[in-house]
Amino acid sequence: MKKYTYILLFLFTATISAQTALYNNGNFRIHEGGQIGFHTDLINDAPTDNNLGLAGFYGTEQLTVSGNVTPQFYDMEIALENNMQLDLGMDNTNNTNFIFGSIRTPLSDSDIFYNFVDVSFYSGENDFSKIEGYAAITNQQSFVFPIGDVQFLRPLILNSESINLFAKSAYFYENPNNPTSLPDTYNTATTDLDVELVNTFEFWKLEGTVSSTVTLSWNERSTVTSLTENVDEIIPVGWSKASQQWVNLIGSVPVGTLTEGFVTTAAFVPDDYEIITLGSSEDPFEPLSRDVLFIDNFFISVNGDGINDNFFIEELQDFDSNFLQIYDRYGLKVFEKTDYVDEFVGFSNLNNIPFGAEKGLPTGVYFYTIYIPEDDLNYQGFLYLSR
Template structure:
């Protein structure tokens, strides 16, 4: 009875001061089979965990969740005409049901997020009901973050090699060159030489410490036609913290059309990149001019007989630096090396070959490209690998 009176007192006090809110400073708990409906702002100042019932947020007005102690809900339902604003993080340990209305967090405050804990999941997400801001996961391995902006659901799908103790993501419909919500800038003209262009329309931020693949989708608003008319050239790119430039994260060919599709990165460590977006790769290099450097197609037989055991290009010794990349016939990059000599012996060095990597790459035709930065020359050719 004292707890009820306490809550009622604070609720009445808030109403009198014309700032309607439910204030929790006691032991508020939703038991199994129970439910509570929030039609006003919620201020949480005391532990609120071990809930087993359902908490619903309803109404035509915006509801703000604030306070100093993160509330933890079991099942949560959202049906708000004017969204929910999080000024405090919220944990969900079972299900989040998006009916209508967004969960908003400030993109300039990454420490405030909606957290899907353990086996928590969601349903009903769409363009009009999602997380517009930061979403996080705790103790999950594979997850699609239901994130976006005020117009579109723009999810990021994370598939990790092991369970993430914590990972977090947000979507930004902003120009990476001068983002509104972030302090840093990411010059789209500063890029690795196998990246042709980088999108200025949108990007995602992803934090995580477990090697993972990331799948992103684009729509008409992504405006990738400003980058290319050839969908096969679309690649995922990330701003490398170490290199301070945009780098190619591609694993396989994109799927879809220039106005709608998706693509998946190679396995990356998310924390090595500031942000991720779309870019385009350079078109296949023109054949080498023979009066500069003649490079033929190669036969590589890694059988230890001392003949053609490595991919060796004698002419590269004439230049101070080079960059070599090798792709399989499906367009998957399997090898790359700066200042290459004769390191390729039939094995990938990118950790992105899904099966049998320890046994080496399979017999077949591979495509190689070479860049000579000192001369600004680009070359291409084929090699046949056998064992």
């Protein structure tokens, strides 16, 4: 049976600063299979919950969502050349598809955020399409916040010990000593004994009440060479609310090089810290003393031509056992295997990729780590995946 969209609302076109807007002061519902496209600003002063269809925001102009009632959409997609500006929050209950353009919220107002509710997820995020501002989750345990600034996607990976009733995060390409978007300052010279230096170029803000581990990544713009010339000394650090200083949050050995990599924290409660970023440890620092050896970088071309179709490391045949893990460039684990031989062919074997996993992992750079138990050896390197 054909499905239709029924819209029950009072709408009219208003002129605000010479731009038209769709004004909702009634109630509307998008039924299953229905679609509605917004090509103008939305002023929302009435409920938009219980939607099951698709709401799309399209066009060449910046669209603004404002009003007094937070709109809620089931499936949402954005294809805007000049982005979407949220002047109030927005809830998504199923899928957000980033086609082009970003969702922007004010970094100076953490009460305005894009909220992924319950099982909500997203797809298509990249440097040109993401959330520039605050993203939030409701009733989710693990999540990759698709946040960044105008230039780069700079996600934060959250793995919590239990379900978060609510948590939110934002990325700031600002100096924590004197941030332009926050009222307080966080002196990078005030550090705990095992913290040598703190990054002065970027930081993340994370709010939540559940003990969690967090993975932070860096790129060339992060300028970690200003912190250290030794990748093993890169650590995650947080500004402690209790001690009013930067403290070491290290939980894993850093993976990558001085221009690209990631590191994961030990478990901590986000609300115990104002902001978090990257730093360097005092040398020597025992948890980072484990040797990590680099072996070859690899090119994987999974196009079925019989050449480089899988990830094969000849040296692994010399050992009785191994444990291999593959991560994307932001630190999201996409594959792991004990006693690995050549099983990776460009697909994830984990359940943390909610959308498009059947199509395979996207083209790009990935990190791999290998642990050899019999000799207590750790290896890491890069692979480039092509399709």
